[in-house]
Amino acid sequence: MTITRRLFVVAHPESRHHVEGRVGGWYDSELTERGLRQADAIAAELRRRIPASTSAEVFSSDLRRTWSTAEAIAKSLGAVASALPGLREKSYGVAEGREQSWLDERFVFPPVPEAPFDHGLRLDHVEGIDGAETRREAGARVYAAMDSVLARPATEQVVVTHGFAHSFVVGRWLELPLEAMGRATFAATSGCITELNEDDVFGNRTLRSLAAVYHLGDL
Template sequence: MRTLYVVTHPEATHHVEGVVGGWHDSHLTPAGLRAAASIARALRARVPDGAEAELFSSDLRRTRQTARAIAELFGVEPILDRRLREKSYGAAEGRPQEWLDRRFVPPPAVGERLEHDEGVEGAETKAAWVRRVYAATDEILRRPCARQIIVTHGGSLTFVVASWIRVPVESVGHASFRAPAGSITTLYEDDFFHNRQVVSLGDTRHLDSAGAG
């Protein structure tokens, strides 16, 4: 039996400043910090006292701050993994969103989508993004702990979930699981059939009292 909680970091400065995130190392806003505390409390309520839990996080500052709030309530140290980062947008990172919008080349509706880099110098292809998130998730799931928490980004959540349900990399070109900032997605594997469920996707009910929906 295994339960995996996937957290998307809450509001960060790049959200309110209107700049491109990606690997731009933005930090949580005051509202984001309040939301991180609410996320931590919601997770603590879901995991029985005394039960072992492991915590993994992207190494960018906004996810580290979110993971820190969780770590304090669980008494664990987060394991940082750069493979859980958001997609790299290369030269666009930290620039105004409209700068990227003017240059953005959307992927084709059909045909090759995984090797598409969206026309921005230095941007990561979807293939590279998918493979690193899959590799990180697969490594986490090889560990025996029955309750695990991953703190990542809204875009990368898609590939954590896709890896969980074992979508082949070559088939993930059209996949998108949308989850709001500050959400908790719950994934569960039973210990009889070993079926993997998506129990809830992008749950934000815990943010009602945080002022950061």
């Protein structure tokens, strides 16, 4: 059985909003010095896993913390990174850039569905923060961006995104309907790599490894 396509999903490494305890979302923070070293480690790991004889495509959220990561990866792979704003993190509206405690004090948690598959309540839940996206709005945006990535006839692709958006990238790969993403989560950590495969026999799309961070070592 041959793998006809591999998609590597990268969650950006340590950013300034992480260490400063600030809300991320569309807040355009940069990678820390540690995050830059982690980006190089991610790039080296992807170079190890993607054959040098294969042309790889790199797509990224346009925010600085993801774009810096994507540039390091693209340089290592001899590729050119392409920015897709649709791969941005969920927007937290007026909370972005504020101290995390400010958001925590105002955040309204989504309900737990009482009936099976009643996920619309969570997808459309309003968190009490002006200007914040709902889960549905963020998910639809990421799904649309992934449609453009998956429409390309590439065999090796890299998508650089954010922790919340990571779930929707994986969900779109697995062809989960957006309605199923009210509760579905594929947890990510900073600097992780998720590998997704498609085979040439059944055309199955597989979640081969989720949120691996071994390549970061002690960084």
